[in-house]
Amino acid sequence: MDIEDTLLMIPGPVKVAPRVLRAMSKPMISHRSGEFGAIYSECAELLKEFFQTKNQIAIMTGSGTLGMDAAVAGIIGHEDKIVTISNGKFGERFTEIGERYGKCVPVKFDWGMPFDLDRVEAALEEGAKAVAMVHNETSVGLTNPAKEVGRLAKKYDAVFIVDGISSIGGNEFLTDEWNIDIAITGSQKALAVPPGLAVVSVSPRAEERFLAQSASYYADLKAHLKSARKSPAQTPFTPAVPLFFAMQEALHMAAEEGFAARRERAAKQAESVRSAAKALGIELFPQTNENSHYSNTVTAMKMPEGVSDDKLRGGMKKKGVIVSGGQEQLKGKIFRIGTMGVCSSGDLLRTIQTLELILLKEGNIHSCGVGVEAMSRVLDS
Ligand code: PLP
Incomplete structure (x- = not known):
């Protein structure tokens, strides 16, 4: 690549x-x-x-x-x-x-x-x-x-x-x-x-x-x-x-973008990742409460059932998309997608599309598109 x-x-x-x-x-x-x-x-x-x-x-x-x-x-x-x-x-x-x-x-x-x-x-x-x-x-x-x-x-x-x-x-x-x-x-x-x-x-x-x-x-x-x-x-x-x-x-x-607009964009982008994860049956990793929230800059998700870190992140890497794994005791257990800086809707859609292709190959989903659609609905809202 x-x-x-x-x-x-x-x-x-x-x-x-x-x-x-x-x-x-x-x-x-x-x-x-x-x-x-x-x-x-x-x-x-x-x-x-x-x-x-x-x-x-x-x-x-x-x-x-x-x-x-x-x-x-x-x-x-x-x-x-x-x-x-x-x-x-x-x-x-x-x-x-x-x-x-x-x-x-x-x-x-x-x-x-x-x-x-x-x-x-x-x-x-x-x-x-x-x-x-x-x-x-x-x-x-x-x-x-x-x-x-x-x-x-x-x-x-x-x-x-x-x-x-x-x-x-x-x-x-x-x-x-x-x-x-x-x-x-x-x-x-x-x-x-x-x-x-x-x-x-x-x-x-x-x-x-x-x-x-x-x-x-x-x-x-x-x-x-x-x-x-x-x-x-x-x-x-x-x-x-x-x-x-x-x-x-x-x-x-x-x-030029506006400091507040940039923060709002990150919030929407992270929400779109969470929405795609939900549509694909992927669980979010952290526990939240009234004072602790899902991050707007990084979404941590549990590794889907039966899929190894190597298959998921390694497979995505072969298709040109780099996402992070878990650190230390979370190695192989979670994967993480960043939504910071100048990340675009196109970048996010490509990431989820690539994730879907891996999940399809591993037999976790039967067809592609639900994650991308869920993400797109949030991004367009
Ligand atoms: N603190 C947080 C929350 C981070 O995300 C990082 C890097 O990922 C660090 C500290 C360490 O920063 P650096 O690697 O730039 O020294």
Whole structure:
């Protein structure tokens, strides 16, 4: 299969628009120039629309995890407690990071299960400098209750750190309204930029509670914020300049579409995937409740009866459509389809059509079309 014909439907990295790819091939500029500073400042301003914040934004060269690492390293010292809530792979990553820098108090739920807020509150009652959670748990396709945890963080005066890596730009994400002190995203998700930039917003409250010295030299948020506030805006170290070109172009695209319109499109697209799954008799993986919802950016589905991961994802790959499998204990048990960034109706219809062809071959369905029809009904509504 020609790489040009391959359709990437994983929950990041996502498809990148040709005009964004072209922007990356511009001649190099000095990262200490006014030209670079203008790009940085414009990106930071536009990113505030995605983050729904007035807080200062720092753009760092590195993947999303760098943003998570920077947040915890800047706030948590050896003697400080951090409550880390998890119901999937990336929540558990916060626990691993917390254990590196301080005293971690994990509040752990089974993968794909909603948070029990009473357990979160009980952990916070014991006293903690910070609480960290993942808004959109990519590994299980569940959107967690950031607003409700934000309320608890405020009540117990803890710095609220939220991984919005697969959320910001796709799901509703209200940094300021939800009391989020440090919010993080990565360029390769809903921003539809190639991987390599981490974006972090930091509230004045979090800045007041920074450690005198971050445990990280490279990811020292104080240094990144200081450089971002310079005129022209800068980064402490040499950034991945072509990725800034790409980010600026991708944000122009988002502004042209409208930030709210983009979120609404993702919501409709995810609903269309869920509708196709239902029509094909495929069960969704996560459990939802009044505060925890199916994700708008990634749909996690159980592997259909009697079909192996190799047959399903391997078969789809041979037809040029790449979807994700399960991670760790969910390997072979689920598969996931991303609906982020510039994903189109055509991309989605091709994905479901390809899935149907595999299910037909495996004897799970007797004819093709019901999934595509169900999807199309939602997309056209
Ligand atoms: N957090 C979430 C919710 C993610 O989806 C991912 C990546 O898939 C990460 C963290 C890690 O991001 P990165 O691989 O960019 O470091």
